[in-house]
Amino acid sequence: xxxxxxxxxSLFAICSxxxxxxxxxKVTGACxxxxxxxxxxxxxxxxxxxxxxxxxxxxxxxxxxxCIGCHSSTTAGTILYGNxxxxxNTLTPTAPLAGGNFxxxxxxxxxxxxNGHNIAGIDVADVTLGFIPPGGTSLGSQLRCxxxxxxxxxxxxxxxxxxxxxxxxxxxxAHHGDDTPPLEGSLTDVARNYRFLLGIKxxxxxxxxxxxxxxxxxEYKGSTSSATDTISYLCAECHGKFHTWVGGPxxxxxxxxxxxxxxxxxxxxTGEYSAYTIxxxxxxxxxxxxxxxxxxxxxxxxxxxxxxLSCHRAHxxxxxxxxxxxxxxxxxxxxxxxxxxxxxxxx
Amino acid sequence: xxxxxxxxxxxxxxxxxxRRLIHNFKFVSLRSIFYAxxxxxxxxxxxxxxxxxMLLAFLILCxxxxxxxxxxxxxxxxxxxxxxxxxxxxxxxGFGYAVGNCVHCHEQHASIAGQTITPYGYELFYDHWVxxxxxxxxxxxxxxxxxxxxxxYPYSVNFGGEPLFYESIYKxxxxxxxxxxxxxxxxxxxPIRNLIDNNAFGWGYPADPDPCSACHNPHTVQRIGxxxxxxxxxxxxxxxxLPSEHANNPTNLWGDDYQVxxxxxxxxxxxxxxxxxxxxxxxPYYGNTTGTMYEPSGNSTPTDGSDLPDYxxxxxxxxxxxxxxxxxxxxxxxxxxxxxxxxGDVDCGALSGxxxxxxxxxxxxxxxxxxNNYVLSCTDCHEPHGAKNxxxxxxxxxxxxxxxxxxxxxxxxDVNDWIAICERCHTNIHVSFGNCTVxxxxxxSIGCPGGTTRTF
Numbered sequence: 001x002x003x004x005x006x007x008x009x010s011l012f013a014i015c016s017x018x019x020x021x022x023x024x025x026k027v028t029g030a031c032x033x034x035x036x037x038x039x040x041x042x043x044x045x046x047x048x049x050x051x052x053x054x055x056x057x058x059x060x061x062x063x064x065x066x067c068i069g070c071h072s073s074t075t076a077g078t079i080l081y082g083n084x085x086x087x088x089n090t091l092t093p094t095a096p097l098a099g100g101n102f103x104x105x106x107x108x109x110x111x112x113x114x115n116g117h118n119i120a121g122i123d124v125a126d127v128t129l130g131f132i133p134p135g136g137t138s139l140g141s142q143l144r145c146x147x148x149x150x151x152x153x154x155x156x157x158x159x160x161x162x163x164x165x166x167x168x169x170x171x172x173x174a175h176h177g178d179d180t181p182p183l184e185g186s187l188t189d190v191a192r193n194y195r196f197l198l199g200i201k202x203x204x205x206x207x208x209x210x211x212x213x214x215x216x217x218x219e220y221k222g223s224t225s226s227a228t229d230t231i232s233y234l235c236a237e238c239h240g241k242f243h244t245w246v247g248g249p250x251x252x253x254x255x256x257x258x259x260x261x262x263x264x265x266x267x268x269x270t271g272e273y274s275a276y277t278i279x280x281x282x283x284x285x286x287x288x289x290x291x292x293x294x295x296x297x298x299x300x301x302x303x304x305x306x307x308x309l310s311c312h313r314a315h316x317x318x319x320x321x322x323x324x325x326x327x328x329x330x331x332x333x334x335x336x337x338x339x340x341x342x343x344x345x346x347x
Numbered sequence: 348x349x350x351x352x353x354x355x356x357x358x359x360x361x362x363x364x365x366r367r368l369i370h371n372f373k374f375v376s377l378r379s380i381f382y383a384x385x386x387x388x389x390x391x392x393x394x395x396x397x398x399x400x401m402l403l404a405f406l407i408l409c410x411x412x413x414x415x416x417x418x419x420x421x422x423x424x425x426x427x428x429x430x431x432x433x434x435x436x437x438x439x440x441g442f443g444y445a446v447g448n449c450v451h452c453h454e455q456h457a458s459i460a461g462q463t464i465t466p467y468g469y470e471l472f473y474d475h476w477v478x479x480x481x482x483x484x485x486x487x488x489x490x491x492x493x494x495x496x497x498x499x500y501p502y503s504v505n506f507g508g509e510p511l512f513y514e515s516i517y518k519x520x521x522x523x524x525x526x527x528x529x530x531x532x533x534x535x536x537x538p539i540r541n542l543i544d545n546n547a548f549g550w551g552y553p554a555d556p557d558p559c560s561a562c563h564n565p566h567t568v569q570r571i572g573x574x575x576x577x578x579x580x581x582x583x584x585x586x587x588x589l590p591s592e593h594a595n596n597p598t599n600l601w602g603d604d605y606q607v608x609x610x611x612x613x614x615x616x617x618x619x620x621x622x623x624x625x626x627x628x629x630x631p632y633y634g635n636t637t638g639t640m641y642e643p644s645g646n647s648t649p650t651d652g653s654d655l656p657d658y659x660x661x662x663x664x665x666x667x668x669x670x671x672x673x674x675x676x677x678x679x680x681x682x683x684x685x686x687x688x689x690x691g692d693v694d695c696g697a698l699s700g701x702x703x704x705x706x707x708x709x710x711x712x713x714x715x716x717x718x719n720n721y722v723l724s725c726t727d728c729h730e731p732h733g734a735k736n737x738x739x740x741x742x743x744x745x746x747x748x749x750x751x752x753x754x755x756x757x758x759x760x761d762v763n764d765w766i767a768i769c770e771r772c773h774t775n776i777h778v779s780f781g782n783c784t785v786x787x788x789x790x791x792s793i794g795c796p797g798g799t800t801r802t803f
Contacts, residue, residue: 320443
């Protein structure tokens with residue numbers, strides 16, 4: 001009897017480690033995992049990077065690393081160091097997370113310069129685009145993770161938000177904040193936003209779609225009006241001409257025939273679109289609800305919403321222009337495989 | 348030991364001698380039986396494995412040879428989505444997109460790698476409609492196309508055997524010889540647009556529609572041709588779609604679905620229309636009048652319209668509507684005599700004595716003599732796009748013979764110009780009543796005691 005109880009307790013403990021810990025989003029653990037008091041444990045200041053500990057410079061907020069340092073790895077793993085999402089691997093990532101992986105734009109993958117956002121510290125500025133995001137105006141500087149020139153934290157691109165140039169300062173407090181859903185898209189508390197994207201709502205998958213299954217995935221917020229809390233609006237902060245409501249009638253149009261592919265519009269209930277009813281990780285849809293709790297495998301034509309991430313990864317993908325599938329494949333079936341998720345009769 | 352004997356009996360009963368691994372039954376055990384059964388099973392499994400491996404190898408070979416067919420649907424089976432001769436624009440092929448990729452027509456953001464273009468409706472790279480001779484399709488369907496130079500010859504060339512002329516769609520619509528000033532004609536795209544726009548008749552076309560899309564679905568349209576160009580002629584391919592199916596059956600091509608007996612859903616050929624109006628179809632000669640080649644394939648058979656799309660139903664989709672000035676055609680049993688109306692001699696009592704044009708081959712055959720009513724296809728006489736120096740979209744090559752150019756004054760007031768058309772199928776052309784149009788034309792009747800008689 002004692003043995004059985006012992007086994008059950010052990011099993012429970014293992015399950016707790018395997019399944020409970022990943023649910024904890026707020027950073028936990030020893031302070032020294034992320035912070036260093038003097039940045040002088042060795043003879044010279046040390047910094048944690050994707051290459052490991054290297055001589056470096058002291059970082060703001062006493063951090064041992066920059067954003068990239070902590071969210072990168074020399075392995076192929078994509079959730080490491082407890083529960084840190086890895087967005088930059090120096091080896092081909094075995095299971096890239098929902099945003100994709102900057103591996104695909106790095107010099108380690110030299111053909112992929114146009115496969116993602118060219119973040120300072122990971123890649124040089126886009127050799128073709130410079131500082132000008134397609135569909136927008138010049139950032140004036142190379143793209144960064146956060147802040148004035150980035151996507152996360154206070155970039156000043158939401159009405160009522162003020163830009164903070166320093167990347168760390170721009171997401172100050174976010175890693176220690178309470179990000180328990182539902183996330184309301186706060187302009188003052190970065191932690192209360194989907195993936196620290198200021199003003200944006202949504203629900204994070206426990207493993208950020210590492211398992212890439214439609215039974216558990218991120219739920220992105222979409223809208224069929226000019227709402228500013230959608231994941232596509234976040235993209236439109238820089239790529240405005242490509243967004244239905246930001247680009248407006250002259251850039252995208254107001255109805256079919258669209259001038260550019262619309263985003264933040266409902267998947268049509270009629271015609272070929274009505275056949276998209278099972279959530280497809282190749283071309284996912286957003287939800288109009290702030291905190292969708294319905295069946296994750298369902299797609300509701302007429303209700304669910306097209307978004308930028310229906311076709312693109314946020315960070316980088318193995319494919320040209322960070323498309324979610326190989327739109328440039330020489331095999332047309334493969335090239336059109338993502339289009340055909342919605343355009344079901346165009347296969 | 349009795350237990351062992353039982354097992355031995357089992358072995359004797361179920362195992363053939365040549366399959367026995369254990370010959371001394373005294374030592375038979377459960378394990379040995381298991382081995383024996385495995386041996387039997389493996390012999391069959393090997394065969395199955397070999398067969399499945401061969402099948403798998405065959406499938407892999409097919410996939411390598413025809414990768415796009417592995418999961419092909421309407422678009423990948425279409426002319427535009429073909430990986431060899433499909434759409435392929437220089438700007439987008441320069442970025443490495445494969446032939447047939449959507450991006451060659453649709454630029455989702457009107458911007459690739461920082462190179463932006465003006466965005467147009469349907470995310471096209473050019474406006475789908477500016478005016479009759481300036482529209483998206485001509486960027487490629489034009490012998491001098493800006494993006495591609497696609498040759499598509501007139502119907503009478505492809506399916507009638509006429510020598511080459513008018514090598515592109517653009518030319519058929521926009522060449523000076525297709526305009527009224529030269530007695531030419533073209534299918535007027537403006538009333539087509541006006542007829543179908545704003546979801547007219549519930550067909551589902553938008554405001555400001557692409558007029559070409561009235562007849563052609565760019566995502567399903569298939570390449571089809573005659574011996575001269577894209578041999579062999581394949582009636583199971585079709586370049587046309589019914590306008591009335593634009594919304595409710597959008598991927599259906601018109602003319603490709605046929606089965607003997609014309610069952611529901613398989614009656615898209617002219618033989619089916621002809622039988623629906625109690626008539627028969629006879630294919631015109633192709634290329635010459637020797638009687639060895641017939642439209643549309645240029646083959647000797649079939650000649651009954653079983654390989655020809657039902658162009659009557661197709662054209663009547665619009666030409667049964669009077670809106671926007673569309674010419675209404677009556678082709679059923681109470682309509683024109685070239686259609687379902689019985690085409691017997693005109694005989695109306697006091698008015699009898701009218702001359703009748705006798706028929707020429709291949710229409711003067713036993714079927715006709717037996718009283719069968721020939722039902723023509725619109726395309727037997729008309730071009731769908733444009734006619735060079737001929738009014739009313741009339742072909743320059745009918746029933747295997749050339750038709751001379753119309754000359755001023757243009758056809759409707761010139762009896763000789765009419766005769767040049769009619770005598771392709773008729774003899775004894777009469778002119779005693781003056782110009783042909785006095786009595787003949789679509790929807791033209793003459794009064795007879797007890798009713799009227801169609802004269803065309």
